[in-house]
Amino acid sequence: MTGNHAVAHAVKLCRTPLIAAYPITPQTAIYEKLSEWEASGVLKGIMMRTESEHSAMASCIAASLTGVRTFTATSSQGIALMHEMLHFAAGCRAPVVMANVNRLLAAPWGFWADQLDSLSQRDTGWIQFYCENGQEALDTVIQSYKIAEQVYLPAMIALEAFFVSHFMEPVDIPEQEQVDRYLPPMDLPHKFDIDKPGFVVPVVSSELYRKYKHMAQVSMDSVKEIAGQVDQEFKKEFGRGYGIIEQVMVEDAEVVIVTAGSITSTTRLAVKGLRKQGNKIGLLKMRLFRPFPVEAVQIALRGKKKIAVIDRNISLGSGGIFCQELRAALIHSSDHPLIYSYIAGIGGTDVTPEVIQKISLEVMDRVDPFDQPIWVMDG
Amino acid sequence: MIEIKFRGRGGQGAVIASEILGRAFFLEGKYPQCFSVFGGERRGAPVFSFLRVDDEPILLKCQIKHPDQVIIFDLSLAGEMEISRELKQGGIILINTSREIGSFKELRAFKMGLIHAGPIARKAGLGDTYNTAMLGAYVRLTNLVNLGTMIEAIKAMVPSKVKANIEAAQEAYQQTKIYEVAGISLS
Incomplete structure (x- = not known):
């Protein structure tokens, strides 16, 4: 159905x-x-x-x-x-x-x-x-x-x-x-x-x-x-549970992709593929958005170096909304990670495993902070 | 995983056909995922419906760009080159047509099934709704589901004229012409 x-x-x-x-x-x-x-x-x-x-x-x-x-x-x-x-x-x-x-x-x-x-x-x-x-x-x-x-x-x-x-x-x-x-x-x-x-x-x-x-x-x-x-x-x-957030292979991840909604599902597959190629990518799924699970997110991402948030939305003049919230939640974390805001899937455009793979590999190579949202225009 | 694209026009029953085929795979223990894209919500407008089938739950939540199989209800919607470009190598094509295999010059690299579904549906008393005839032809062409399972799925999903729809599927199953690559006849 x-x-x-x-x-x-x-x-x-x-x-x-x-x-x-x-x-x-x-x-x-x-x-x-x-x-x-x-x-x-x-x-x-x-x-x-x-x-x-x-x-x-x-x-x-x-x-x-x-x-x-x-x-x-x-x-x-x-x-x-x-x-x-x-x-x-x-x-x-x-x-x-x-x-x-x-x-x-x-x-x-x-x-x-x-x-x-x-x-x-x-x-x-x-x-x-x-x-x-x-x-x-x-x-x-x-x-x-x-x-x-x-x-x-x-x-x-x-x-x-x-x-x-x-x-x-x-x-x-x-x-x-x-x-x-x-x-x-x-x-x-x-x-x-x-x-x-x-x-x-x-x-x-x-x-x-x-x-x-x-x-x-x-x-x-x-x-x-x-x-x-x-x-x-x-x-x-x-027999089914989801948690307010879910971590998939986050523990040893060098880059964590953060998603909400259906892109999460496609990302599960993309992460499997990336792992097979030897790339240490993890996934954090945001299920509860209000209240924002600040403490759970802080624990899940403790010690992480780089995070990419994929948003199928944009707050014009700012960036992806999940990214804004995540950046705010991690502001007091020691070893504050680099957090990149990717805008993908706007207006129903397709977010394929290839798009997620491309974002992941790009973030692997990034070393400097970047405040602006990064638009994904393929798909 | 198999990815199937249905190409039709609003009113031809391509969407229902994809759902019935999904049900048939489900009855055989597979995980189907079915969705449609409409050009406009009206009869006659181009309609694409998609079906993914796998042995485990399908995680992909995106469109199908390069299907393994394409089922064409209406040839006027796409040129041979377009079909050839979108299909994966080793792909399978089912076409509703009265044309002979020799006239499909650009599709010789694919396994093909030809069925003239319209007359079969009309003979069964279904008017212009020939989607169940297409499903019977699909079973014959691919052998991926049993005809019995397909009939069970049709029974469960067609809104009316159950017997006529089953007859159309069975008749199309008999009449489908199958060609391996390069147009070599198997039937």
């Missing part, structure tokens, strides 16, 4: 009673699958067909605050339109779960993979995961409910357009009983009681606003540990 259908299966397995969404390519297949199941009675929840992504998120927030599990899926222009409500979801401490299919932002128009849409939302207070294939997207949706409902923060699962959303591959669908055992029903302590109407989002004093923000930051920080635990419990139940 495709990555989109894998996500739809996860939502069904989590018994999500309220789904509010607006279709947008390349996410539409998630919406269509859930609609199909709603029509046939397989899905026990309600699909709200809203007039915009902004309204879809508003609906999810309101429903979530009554204590029910909620889901929406979007992409590109859709998540951009949702922006205001993303802050509301986090501020209201509503554990909404959303899948975002990473698609480039216009202009110019296109449907192709690019992580800028979700990365542009990094400061909204949402937990963010980046997935390399459909199986991981399915598993991460289930895990996200478990995390979000412990910390009362919304969670976003990012999967790239086409390379994940439309790649059809074998996916293991967990048994319903397993998911029920793993994911208890949602229990929100601050849920609304419709018989005793209340008011949400009142005007607060500066001091109170600061207090709420501080509390949210403390909760967000706790996600690094909780996401790790939730992943371990997942592995016990389902």
